[in-house]
Amino acid sequence: MPAWPASAPLPTTWPKQPEFLRTDAAGLVPGHSWFSPVRSPNSARSRPSSARRLRAAARNADRIRAAPATDTARSGFSVLGEHCWQHDGMDVVGLERIEAAAELLGPVIRRTPVVASRVLSERTGHEVWLKCENLQRTGSFKPRGAYNRIANLPLDVRAGGVVAASAGNHAQGVAWAASSLGIESTVFMPVGASLPKLAATKAYGARVRQVGDTVDEALDAAVEFAQRTGATLIHPFDHPDIVAGQATVGLEILAQLPRVGTVVVPTGGGGLLAGIAVALHHLAPDVRVLGVQAAAAAAWPDSLAAGRPVRAASMSTMADGIAVGLPGAVPFRHVAEHVPTMLTVGEDALSRALLLCLERAKLIVEPAGAAAVAALMSCGPEELGLRGPVCAILSGGNIDPLLLTRLIGHGLSSAGRYLAVQVTISDRPGRLSGLLGVVGKTGASVVDVAHSRIGAWLALDEVEVSLTLETRGPEHRDDVLATLADAGYVVRVQD
Numbered sequence: 001m002p003a004w005p006a007s008a009p010l011p012t013t014w015p016k017q018p019e020f021l022r023t024d025a026a027g028l029v030p031g032h033s034w035f036s037p038v039r040s041p042n043s044a045r046s047r048p049s050s051a052r053r054l055r056a057a058a059r060n061a062d063r064i065r066a067a068p069a070t071d072t073a074r075s076g077f078s079v080l081g082e083h084c085w086q087h088d089g090m091d092v093v094g095l096e097r098i099e100a101a102a103e104l105l106g107p108v109i110r111r112t113p114v115v116a117s118r119v120l121s122e123r124t125g126h127e128v129w130l131k132c133e134n135l136q137r138t139g140s141f142k143p144r145g146a147y148n149r150i151a152n153l154p155l156d157v158r159a160g161g162v163v164a165a166s167a168g169n170h171a172q173g174v175a176w177a178a179s180s181l182g183i184e185s186t187v188f189m190p191v192g193a194s195l196p197k198l199a200a201t202k203a204y205g206a207r208v209r210q211v212g213d214t215v216d217e218a219l220d221a222a223v224e225f226a227q228r229t230g231a232t233l234i235h236p237f238d239h240p241d242i243v244a245g246q247a248t249v250g251l252e253i254l255a256q257l258p259r260v261g262t263v264v265v266p267t268g269g270g271g272l273l274a275g276i277a278v279a280l281h282h283l284a285p286d287v288r289v290l291g292v293q294a295a296a297a298a299a300w301p302d303s304l305a306a307g308r309p310v311r312a313a314s315m316s317t318m319a320d321g322i323a324v325g326l327p328g329a330v331p332f333r334h335v336a337e338h339v340p341t342m343l344t345v346g347e348d349a350l351s352r353a354l355l356l357c358l359e360r361a362k363l364i365v366e367p368a369g370a371a372a373v374a375a376l377m378s379c380g381p382e383e384l385g386l387r388g389p390v391c392a393i394l395s396g397g398n399i400d401p402l403l404l405t406r407l408i409g410h411g412l413s414s415a416g417r418y419l420a421v422q423v424t425i426s427d428r429p430g431r432l433s434g435l436l437g438v439v440g441k442t443g444a445s446v447v448d449v450a451h452s453r454i455g456a457w458l459a460l461d462e463v464e465v466s467l468t469l470e471t472r473g474p475e476h477r478d479d480v481l482a483t484l485a486d487a488g489y490v491v492r493v494q495d
């Protein structure tokens with residue numbers, strides 16, 4: 001059941017056109033000079049070729065890079081036992097650093113759209129917008145931080161190449177950013193990494209090495225590679241340049257939704273959350289920033305309570321992008337200062353959120369990318385404490401089609417839209433059609449029927465019928481079960 005106030009009034013001023021499309025004559029969002037102009041996608045002359053754009057971006061990167069001041073590679077950060085970073089006071093991310101990142105990223109990163117979500121607005125009673133980082137280059141927000149980090153490396157350090165460890169989005173972000181800047185990249189991925197992510201990382205130009213069963217093992221190998229070859233390790237979240245790059249999502253939101261009251265952010269190591277929180281703290285301090293973690297892999301609530309990063313007690317969630325055992329030290333200090341609330345969401349909420357994005361917004365997101373939407377759907381109004389308008393970040397859309405198929409089934413089932421049951425009937429002519437007749441009267445449609453005579457629990461004159469039914473929601477599902485029980489059937493519901 002929805003935990004939001006059903007009677008809450010809907011916003012009366014519903015913008016017809018998203019703010020991100022509202023630009024001045026030069027194609028710029030008024031008052032926000034750090035964005036590249038919005039041009040007509042049909043205007044070939046206004047769009048330089050991607051090669052030219054990347055060359056220009058690389059020149060821009062060289063121009064903006066202010067070594068040695070931003071030479072974070074040599075600023076005292078060092079790899080420790082658990083691959084976190086040791087800090088020397090240069091790890092505070094301020095507005096200047098974020099604006100420099102925005103200038104650097106402007107020509108190369110997509111300014112992703114924000115789209116209104118009527119269904120979430122109705123549910124929460126606030127205007128809700130989705131920030132579509134699932135439509136970002138490589139399918140997630142990750143290239144923002146990766147490009148900013150790599151572009152800030154001094155030229156001699158760049159020559160040594162970069163190395164990363166990841167099962168997915170960071171791998172693609174680093175591979176894309178390194179290739180864009182003409183730098184060699186090596187990415188260590190666990191042996192079980194999904195084939196589409198592996199293929200994409202290779203296609204973006206990285207040398208991929210598959211090592212170990214987990215990201216942690218891949219990270220060990222990446223650290224060893226960095227120490228042996230002199231390549232620079234690009235950490236997925238624990239570095240000021242990564243945080244500053246991710247912070248540009250916050251700048252875009254402010255430009256696209258100047259009245260925004262709450263921003264909800266999927267959170268793993270905390271780079272995205274910290275960046276957005278710092279940007280908004282400087283430019284719009286009244287905006288409420290909420291982090292969201294998967295309840296089954298939530299290191300942040302205990303860490304914030306303890307006042308230091310604390311390892312998560314469990315790590316089993318479908319949202320692999322936000323399943324991070326230990327919050328980053330750089331994100332931690334910013335999140336502890338600027339983020340009052342960390343929410344957690346269950347697995348059912350994640351799959352229902354993914355389904356909602358797919359079905360209602362026509363947007364493909366991965367489970368981690370749907371966490372903010374899951375929080376809006378499953379957390380109570382007091383916990384959320386929303387101030388409108390609300391912006392939920394869809395942080396990524398890289399999902400293996402096979403997993404997507406399974407998750408759609410999971411989401412439909414947890415939304416009461418799928419009902420899988422087993423019914424034992426006697427093995428006589430007409431009994432199966434009798435059962436289907438009762439089902440037919442309920443209005444549920446039959447997706448699948450399997451009829452089995454084999455099973456130690458079945459008497460010789462019994463058969464088991466497995467039915468998969470499509471129902472209209474939880475109430476209809478309960479009606480179907482009650483109708484079958486009234487007709488004398490003993491039904492086992494499959495989870």
Ligand SMILES: Cc1ncc(COP(=O)(O)O)c(C=O)c1O
Pocket residue numbers: 140169170236237266267268269270271272273321322324366368369395396397
């Ligand atoms: C889709 C997606 N969302 C959110 C996150 C969390 O980002 P961070 O580790 O910066 O908190 C990740 C990290 O990989 C991700 O892939």
